[in-house]
Amino acid sequence: MEEKKLDQPIRVAVIGGSGYTGAELMRLLLGHPRVQVTLVTGQSKAGQPVASVLPSLAGVYPGLIEGYDADETARRADVAFCALPHGASAGIVSELRDRGLVVLDLSADFRLSDPAIYKEWYGEHLAPARFGTAAYALVELHREALRTADLIAVPGCYPTAANLALAPLLKAGLVEPQGIIVDAKSGVSGAGRSPLPTTHLPEAAEGFRAYKAAAHRHTSEMEQELSRVAGETLRVTFVPHLLPMTRGILATCYALTKGDVTAEACTDAARALYEGSPSVVVRDAGTHPDTLWVRGSNRAHVGYVVDKRAGRVVAMCAIDNLVKGASGQAVQAFNVRFGFDEGEGLRAPAMWP
Amino acid sequence: MEEKKLDQPIRVAVIGGSGYTGAELMRLLLGHPRVQVTLVTGQSKAGQPVASVLPSLAGVYPGLIEGYDADETARRADVAFCALPHGASAGIVSELRDRGLVVLDLSADFRLSDPAIYKEWYGEHLAPARFGTAAYALVELHREALRTADLIAVPGCYPTAANLALAPLLKAGLVEPQGIIVDAKSGVSGAGRSPLPTTHLPEAAEGFRAYKAAAHRHTSEMEQELSRVAGETLRVTFVPHLLPMTRGILATCYALTKGDVTAEACTDAARALYEGSPSVVVRDAGTHPDTLWVRGSNRAHVGYVVDKRAGRVVAMCAIDNLVKGASGQAVQAFNVRFGFDEGEGLRAPAMWP
């Protein structure tokens, strides 16, 4: 990237650069023509060259992983992308905002707007003074708010997929707000870089299971956003599953139709809502979206089928959980915030196969 | 298996021995102490040694794949397991029954009891005279009928998983019969041995998608059996998905509770129904069944979670699609039919990891 010559690139820090979303931020930001990555922090790997921790960046990025320091970050960067676990994020986000940085937070700490709901699903908030001050970066639904936001909460991976599939139907009044089910399946990169029994290849590569059925925290983000679109409070039954593969989420969503609704009508509603959005591809009615076609890209593929016998829509959305479900969506929101083309740095097609 | 010395083993023919369910029949039957495999047929591989087509049987089974002939089969076998595609199966089943063999048919040709429903999902039946004469081999629900059946229809893989999870709830009146959703996920071995773009490793190993959403033929078997248990006609929204792995089906089923139902009540209902059944393990309430633990075995793992917020049960069942979902269930029905212990030849634990 040594040749990128820009008049005034935006100086960016990646806080928590050695996990999967941090590494993905690096991959995307190093190729972004308006960005200069000036700082990468990481707790356990501090002092090591980035290229040792991430050999994929050998020959690409010459710097070190550094220990985090708020003042040093403020001195060297205008914008911070925080790729930290929830809880650990709130305090750091808060002190970087205190120092005037625009912060994009990939954790759950600032996604919810109702403190009671946060408490129900996550417990005590660790920076309550800033609670509720963030714009929610499901860009396609919150573009205007993002243009002026200085604290941006990047959505969870599952809610991104489910909400992109369901929002057009609720907005167009094609489905009942009550009784929605989201049966979602995620590649194991969603579980992070720390090895676990459930991600150990011999037990993950040829096994499949649900986890936290009807008890996953991302339920709250689905309910918040879909209730807002529907104009009434709704409940979602959300069951996530762990797929024997690395990247990708498919959300298969079920909703009861209001009257005689066709897959074409659903598709039209989605095309209307996502017109001009570079990161959503609405497939033809009856098409089944496939995570294969979005791997490594910031694009969501949305598709609709109607079960006429049962009066139900099957709304499906495929994303790459690390890109549109995390780091790519963060960059997309960054583009909106700084007035760049929304697809800047995000135009690369999926890596296929 | 050369040492197996039995006074009067039952002579068994495997019709269609070179596909996946045929090979799995061979694996199971060659280890069954009451069986002697006397004949294996296959169309495209006729004349080749079984051990060439299935090197896993080198040193195990010395015979050839033979061309199919009804009279020859009747001369050499008392029982036939037919592992042929639907349509191709009906005629052969019929002529083997004409010759007095007990036939276990793994195709869909004799699973349904209503000819109109067969026609709706499969088209014209090719042996209408025998339509409706078979016992349906979801053993746990039809054990008595199987004891005297001479034509046995082995259930489809998806209905096996979905019906084992849901039947106890409907039978005990814990859930509403209407509004059931089955979101099922299958390893690609379910698609058979013929290479297809959707099973081509580069496009299957890191991709995930639904297919035939709300249009898969197995819907009819779920509706038939669950309606019978519920005592009323019901509709199922069924969406199958293809998993990036070889063996295993997980059915995640959603049903509305009748009143205040707990996961413990669902679990108790399942334990009551499956008491004494060697092929169903009911996991503790709140456990998520995993295909990993049933791979290669004839056991189904069933588990229940309740979403109290939405008044819905999540009923899950994990099976090996080639064993409990096909060939193993066929052997289990065979055991019932011939008065053997139901687990005979099927006791081996799953291969883990």
Next chain:
Amino acid sequence: MEEKKLDQPIRVAVIGGSGYTGAELMRLLLGHPRVQVTLVTGQSKAGQPVASVLPSLAGVYPGLIEGYDADETARRADVAFCALPHGASAGIVSELRDRGLVVLDLSADFRLSDPAIYKEWYGEHLAPARFGTAAYALVELHREALRTADLIAVPGCYPTAANLALAPLLKAGLVEPQGIIVDAKSGVSGAGRSPLPTTHLPEAAEGFRAYKAAAHRHTSEMEQELSRVAGETLRVTFVPHLLPMTRGILATCYALTKGDVTAEACTDAARALYEGSPSVVVRDAGTHPDTLWVRGSNRAHVGYVVDKRAGRVVAMCAIDNLVKGASGQAVQAFNVRFGFDEGEGLRAPAMWP
């Protein structure tokens, strides 16, 4: 397995039953008609039901994982299979031998016969008084010694594959003893049940690398056994690799031919050596063995190709690392030791696909 009624089954303890080789011992021993598993020990899981730690055994084995105690083991078992790490094994093996049990040790502690070589590769031995007293259980090469052995050292997985491929060539004088290269590839189950970065699915499923090139401890077992067969001290260059799959080792071995040697001659030499051996299948000359066909079985598939242009044999062997490479070979040696048919409990074909 509840119905197995034997006059005098041999009482067997599995020491270290919750890891992969321990679980595989359970799978094989619970199906062995001459064995009664009376005790399973495990350190971290002591007190838990086996079926909780290994849900694949739910409905199969009702007992608990117990803490290890030498006297208790001696009271309840005649034979112990030890599936412990090297170092941890030596002391326990020793005290079980002191109490008169026949011990089959799956660790490296008793595989080598030269203490200097042990020290070079493994460090200090922890039970030196018993060093050199074991029979080495590559059954096909040491059958006679095993018949009377009370301490049996089960070979490493890689040496099993490499030595089965190369021994016939050295024995028949078809290749030069010097200059042998073993390029081997193993599924990640060989790394054990503890999650590691290198076995974490996102980093293991689509990555491939060598490890410990020319520095892996199993080199010593290859050199010991092949030197013995060749009648002269030889060196092996051994490079192992980690495959993105669970089970299976393929050893691709390179040796210079002595004169004009054909693949047929190599194949004949192997067939001569392995005649009557139920666990080795010698494929036709020019065939490439595939781990796919041995998964879950105790069979090794061996095959030979000759590179005439370079005067070199390519000798290949495929095994399941957890079966013929560990637990299955232990059971095979047990059969020889107790005078059972060598294939007893090991006849099941590979699980395919």
Next chain:
Amino acid sequence: MEEKKLDQPIRVAVIGGSGYTGAELMRLLLGHPRVQVTLVTGQSKAGQPVASVLPSLAGVYPGLIEGYDADETARRADVAFCALPHGASAGIVSELRDRGLVVLDLSADFRLSDPAIYKEWYGEHLAPARFGTAAYALVELHREALRTADLIAVPGCYPTAANLALAPLLKAGLVEPQGIIVDAKSGVSGAGRSPLPTTHLPEAAEGFRAYKAAAHRHTSEMEQELSRVAGETLRVTFVPHLLPMTRGILATCYALTKGDVTAEACTDAARALYEGSPSVVVRDAGTHPDTLWVRGSNRAHVGYVVDKRAGRVVAMCAIDNLVKGASGQAVQAFNVRFGFDEGEGLRAPAMWP
């Protein structure tokens, strides 16, 4: 890519755009700032939108797959990348050259310089008049010749990996030219987009085997290039294997050292040869390159280990077979040919994980 505004982009045709290397050319060329893709041809898919055949390009490339026509191609493009099978390529390359296009041919048709060797491995050449007129695009070894070449033969995937690992050692005189062994392992995308039994997921995902041992055509490219570097004719024993994953080649190469050679000396030799080469990363001595770190990128990772006991170097190289092993290397050669920075359009880091 709609916003790319360049004064004079080079007009490029992709001939054979619907296979894997064609799709990868599209992915890379659509992101190349000096290129305008004006034409994509494909035989069986002609007339279909590119985004139907490659949904990863939905929203990226609006055109159709067209039938191939030499004159039309010449009218609309200055450069053609041909991603056709060998044999099928020679004639088309020839007629495009006749019309003045610069042609980069990804097939084997123009890689060899000796017609007798071509005939030995591939049979009759179908455009003998142009045989021997191409520059061989292993860029790091042939940079000068490529600057002025109008016909460029892009190397095979295996020879790229093997030759990058071995060339520095032969050039520096660190190893014996005779007795070299290349044991290489490739992801199944190397077998192309057509489904085959060996790429069928159930038989490929948990299986591993060699194929065409000592008989693969790529042997000829290794021998040609390594003989050239060594200054003497040498033979290579080459054994390829099919890995249960999609992308990536690891070549593990064995050569006898000349005297007392260290891994550091090998590493230094490689760093000297590849200094200034943006597409080769020489890892520290003793490091094992991993395909994981190069997936999706045009970088080769090279590393060396020495087996002092046996006097042998283990030289390893990891590449993405579809990028540095095919389409990326083609773009790299294109950059050299047209005087662009060698890394133009190829700087994106690997997709990890």
